[in-house]
Amino acid sequence: MDESPEEIPDELEAPDSGDEISSMPSTALAQYSTIFFSRLSEYRQRMDKIFLDGSGSPNYLAPAFLFMTAILLFFSIIFLVVTTVPTINTESSAEGLEPMEPVYPLGGGNLTIPASISGEPFNCELWDSGKYGDDRPTDTNDNGWADEDERYGCPLKSTLPITISLALINIIFLVIAFYLANHIPNKSIMNPVFIFWGTQFVIFVVHGKFDYIFANEATVGLVAILGLIVATSVPLFRTILGRGFSNPPGRVFYLVILAAAVLIAAVFHNYALGPYAFCVGEYIPNADESYVEDECELLGYSLIVAESLQFSLAEANVQLVAATLLLLAAGMWVQGNIRIRDLDEARFVTMIVSGLVLQYLILAFNILTSEDGSLSLGEEDTILTVMALGVAVVGIYSFYRKRRGEGRSVGIAYFGIFAAGIFALFALFIAPVALSGREFVWPANQGAQIRLVTALVVTLLGLWLSVKFTSVKMREFGAGLGSDVPDSFTPSPTGGTPGGEPGWKSVEDAMEYILEQAGDEYQIELSHTAEQSPDYEIVEKAMMSDADRSASIRQAIEVDYDSVSYERISEFYSTSRDTVDEVITQLKSGRNIMLYGEPGTGKTALSNLLLNEICGEIEQPNGDRIPNYSIVTANAEWSNFDVIGGISPDDKGGYYFKEGCVAEAAQFCERSIQERNRPHYLVIDEFNRANIDEAFGKLFTVFEYRDKQPLLTNKETGAAPFFMPPEFRVIGTMNTQDKNTLFNVGMALMRRFAFIEIDLPDRDDEYNRMPIFCYTKLKKHGSMGERPPDALEWGLGAKCPYFAQGKFDYYDKSGDIFKAYQKLMDFLEEQEAPTTRAVEEPLGVRTFRKLGPALIIDSMVTIVNSIEKAGWEKAVNKVILSNILPSLEGLERNEIRCLALKATQVFGTQAPVTQNLERIAESPGLSVFG
Structure with a gap:
């Protein structure tokens, strides 16, 4: 016979030895734990059978249970309020007191006048002293009277049965809510459910068990329950209508919740403070200027007008x-x-x-x-x-x-x-x-x-x-x-709802229906755009399947552009607030961005920092985090195949559609929206190195009509056409110095991209924060560890405190790095450019070439790594020869002579930089490379 769980404790009562006695508790605990987790697994399997359909997606039962439970909570609270607050005809259990008794007793003498009770909130404790026993919840100052500022209506007090019932209902609700949240792709839809549930649970179950609930608190709790009803209706209606869980409700939805909650809360709060008494008669003074009681007081409460609601x-x-x-x-x-x-x-x-x-x-x-x-x-x-x-x-x-x-x-x-x-x-x-x-x-x-x-x-x-x-x-x-x-x-022809799952059986059915509704004026001739190939039909048949090819276009989600922090970006990159604001404004306006400027001005660096703020990072299974955006570099060989995609042979002799960089990034964006509620962007570096028309021609049309023109057709995906997500953006970078040697930028590109110039940063900010940028790159390359706790810190707009000590940073013990930095910046100094070619005077490199901070950062990193072996003078000369001089290709003879004079002034006549510049100035071709 099999052992049952109930027999386990009996067997443990008769041990044979002392060792067995000591092992009894741990053995029993292990066996009970096994039984518990086994039962838990059985319950989870039963819930899967009830709440999931054949494909493993949630059916309507779990959302329906949450929705009905929220309604049950709503009526439970309404019942509690209605049974606590008396109606205008309810009699008091205390003898001699009537429902609309004035607040203050008449006392002795006709000069004592009752305070006006017209429109005042009711006080349950005053009307029925036995209702709350000895608690006296409304008598906050313990003077034995209900003062003017103590008219709190009728506080709610949960009895033990009501508290237990509400607790059980809430626990069951929470279990089903967590179960549902774990089976939908976008868990943010369930966030309002948990927020509203937690609010009402704290008020009515936790607080209501230990204390009285007054009208203000009860109103907040009721609004939370109303929000819970609406929030649980979202997954219910989406499952009933066959809609997905990808997008949370928009602003209109929350506007409706807010307005309805305010409207209902005003009525509920007003009722919880009632009923309201109205004594219409005025006190008439006698001839002796004393007061007499008018008909309202003489006849008692029956002539006092009472209403359940009285709005101010x-x-x-x-x-x-x-x-x-x-x-x-x-x-x-x-x-x-x-x-x-x-x-x-x-x-x-x-x-x-x-x-x-x-x-x-x-x-x-x-x-x-x-x-x-x-x-x-x-x-x-x-x-x-x-x-x-x-x-x-x-x-x-x-x-x-x-x-x-x-x-x-x-x-x-x-x-x-x-x-x-x-x-x-x-x-x-x-x-x-x-x-x-x-x-x-x-x-x-x-x-x-x-x-x-x-x-x-x-x-x-x-x-x-x-x-x-x-x-x-x-x-x-x-x-x-x-x-x-x-x-x-x-x-739709199949009885589904457009835009959801299910819908039309194919794109052709949807097109037929749209053309039928729109009429002949909107009909166009459609034709294949692929090049004719003898094997194309075979390839197409191999790729096509019976999968659902219904087009699905969803509404855009709200991307949190406002969270982008200029302060965080400026920690790693020297730029202006106006530049960051302009980029964000264009992205919010739906534009793709083209960042252009001189080499090294930090176009790619700014893209990385911005997208790290907007798109976030992806946590991998091993705990490491990678950026949630893609970066590619364009080249002259690019075509539509590299950007959109094309048919490629696989290892098994078949064919498959290989997505290009834009199509792949757009699909990543859609997946990121579904799973993380954040977009995935694409950065195309050196954009104008590609043939614009050949590589991006089709993409321009998709950019302009992204909700009408699919990025990938059903023949390319083998299933439903893929439309570019409305949140997807492309950020390109382009060097203006290369505009004469690379492909031209046409009007088609300018119409689809917002062009933003990245100029040189503020000179003082770049100069003072160069040690920070240099340290960041050294640490990234593994050449530097964490900053010591006693190292000085400075930020945007502040001067480097180490410069006053003649040092570059905390690791510049001898000050040689700072000397090299000073010489480098003196040589690069931007001065007023000469007006004629006949002028030959000492002028810095940035007078003729707008070298960006990226090149200076790389140069300083090289100096820091080489200064110990080479010495600072040799290190700065070598870095100028290797990093700076190649960027001077194309300068005129008089400009090179100006640079040679500047080198003589900064480094001396025997310095390698000076001699190389003089050689270049005298050479026939003026080439840096000989």
Whole structure:
């Protein structure tokens, strides 16, 4: 018979020896641990069967469970509040106290006047002293009275059963949420879920177990639960509609959450402080100037007006702002998701929008005409509300019928969500005025009846005119937005939703549908662009498969360009803030960048630093981190094959499509967006070394029409066409000194790239921070270790503290490196250029050549590594001969003579630099290389 887990402790009770006794606890622990992890693995497998589909992707069950649990939490808190806050007819359990008893007792004598209770928050503890026992949560100063500033409403107190129930619900929710987060590619979609869950858990479970929850805290918790409901609806609707998890919701989505939360929070907070008492009578002084109690006090609480909600003017204005944000968000969503194809659809959408606007105006009118913030839904408001709802319902139903009547499946789920969103907006607009307590009564006065009917007729006429004339403008507006492109409601031939998985079976089906909808005016002739080859058809058939070739174009994510820090970049590179800002502005504007300037000005270095900030790094399995961007160097042999890609033979005698550098980087970018929510960029160094037209001709078209022209067709990918990600950018670098010897830059390139000149850095900043740049490169090459703790530090705009000591940096013990640096910078000094060729005077190298800091950094690194063996004078001469002189090729004779005079002035007549420059000046070809 097999051993069961329950038999294990019994067997351990009868050991045969002392060694067995000492081993009992560890053995039992190991066996129980094995059983625990085995059960845990079984539970995980069961969850996989329930929550995953056949392909291992999450189905709708896990998101649906989270969504329903969030709704359950919402109603649990509403139940807790409703059962705690009394209604206007609830009797107190304490004898002699009524629900609307004034705050202060009358006391003795007729001069004691009760404080006004008009519109004041209710105090549960004062009304029912036995409700909270001896805790007295609202009596913060322990004086035994509920003072004016202690009217906190009715604090919530979770009982033990409610606390346990909420804790269990939250634990189950958290387990399912973590499970779902581990099975979706973009985990950032689940971040709001965990944030909202943690907020409400702390308030209602942790804080509610040990203390009372007042109205402010309860409102924050309820807003968190509302956010949790919306956040869990995102993965639910995406699984139901077959959408992917690649992109988190955009700004409109969060705008809706914020506005709805503010609107609902204002109502909830107001209710939690109620009910509100109103004593309408005023105190009338007698002839002897004493006061008598008016009818309100004499007859008791029955004539005191009580309401569950009483908005202040400030709260009403907050509701108006929230409602306005909601209306704007709804308009932005309609603009971005509905493409109006004809006048009928324009009418239907106008009906929906008109109904919403009318209901918004009802709320706004009530708020703006209220002097104290009190709202009421009058007879005319009630009828207009019904009218607005009716118009919107007819518009939604008609829009659905038209799209469904096209003979293809639309997907009723999406229309259900759309309709639910519209009705939810109506509910949010209606709730504040509907809950105010005013009952609908048809006016008995004939004049009032006429005024009411007139208002309704005028409103109906306005709606009719709106639908009739505004729909034409709506159609024109929709056409301007690209109305012939399928939208979220457009049916696909396979019953899926465009842009999602599944969709059309092939690109040909999608093209056929688009051309059918757009008409002949948009039809174009398509032809193969590949060169004719006898083996091309064989190669094409070998590459094609039955894989899904549906085109998928997604919305762009928001790239965090604002996190780029000029201060961090300036630590390793000397540049201006304006240059960095200009590059970021062009990238944010969707432009590719071309950095041009003299050699060594740091174009590639700036690209690396910028992209390290924007794209980040990739952590490898071994823990090392590599840049999340690609760098290639162009050359004259480049063609479309090197940039986009082409067909290549494989090792087995077959063929495959080999991606070029741009296509490969664009695919990396898409993968990086999905996995890390960050883009992947490409740097093309020495851009103009390639034949621009031959290598980049096709790419220019893709850059301009990246959402219409695929970068790789389905024949090239063997599956779906690949469109260039909207976040993808190319940064090119180009030396202006080579413009006469390399390929020319045409207008086609200039239109697709923003050209930004990288000039020489600020002279003083470069001079003072050269030791920092030099140390960074020495450390990178392994020639230098970490800076000692006592080493001096300085940053942007500061002077090098070692220069005053006659040293270059902390490792320049003798000061020889600083001497070499001074000589080098003196020789390179930029001075005023001569106006004529006849002028021959000592002038520095930068007068004729704009040498960038990169060349100086390399020179100083060489000097530091050679100065110990060669001495500083020989080291600086050798580095000028090897690093600086080759860049002087092409100078005129008088310019070289000026440099020779400068070398004589700095190094002397016998220095190797001086003698070489004099030789070059006297040579027939003026060549540095003899």
